[in-house]
Amino acid sequence: MTRPSSIWSSVWCACRRRRTPRPLGVDEAALRAMFSTWSINDEPAGHMDGYVAESFDRFLHTWGLCRRLSGRALELGSNPYFTTELLTRWTDLDVWAANYFRRGPGSVTETLRYVAPDGEAVVRSVEAAQFNIERDRFPSATAASRWCCAVRSSSTC
Numbered sequence: 001m002t003r004p005s006s007i008w009s010s011v012w013c014a015c016r017r018r019r020t021p022r023p024l025g026v027d028e029a030a031l032r033a034m035f036s037t038w039s040i041n042d043e044p045a046g047h048m049d050g051y052v053a054e055s056f057d058r059f060l061h062t063w064g065l066c067r068r069l070s071g072r073a074l075e076l077g078s079n080p081y082f083t084t085e086l087l088t089r090w091t092d093l094d095v096w097a098a099n100y101f102r103r104g105p106g107s108v109t110e111t112l113r114y115v116a117p118d119g120e121a122v123v124r125s126v127e128a129a130q131f132n133i134e135r136d137r138f139p140s141a142t143a144a145s146r147w148c149c150a151v152r153s154s155s156t157c
């Protein structure tokens with residue numbers, strides 16, 4: 001990673017020194033191993049490894065911002081559900097997932113499979129609302145959300 005040569009360089013340096021938060025009792029190797037077993041709708045485990053390598057810290061920093069919150073939360077841009085699962089498994093949030101894949105309003109249910117750090121084989125159905133936040137009305141199930149977490153693939157720190 002190259003260091004920015006602008007006014008933001010001090011912010012960049014502080015951000016790079018910040019320790020990546022992790023759920024209590026779970027180390028980085030265990031989380032990376034969990035993510036390496038990830039499968040959505042029977043895709044082969046490991047098919048998301050490049051994305052995980054690029055975005056691992058972002059998933060955990062997002063979790064870290066939300067880890068002490070409780071109540072219903074809407075996660076925008078939730079697929080492939082790495083942050084969703086961190087929030088579901090290691091917070092008191094009731095997470096509602098939402099995506100937009102040009103399918104129009106509605107919802108989709110996808111099957112998530114992985115091996116948790118404790119060795120548990122997890123198989124979970126994830127229902128995600130499908131809508132364009134710039135054009136469509138938010139589904140009523142998401143309207144009661146107390147918190148909103150917008151995940152952008154370009155957000156890094």
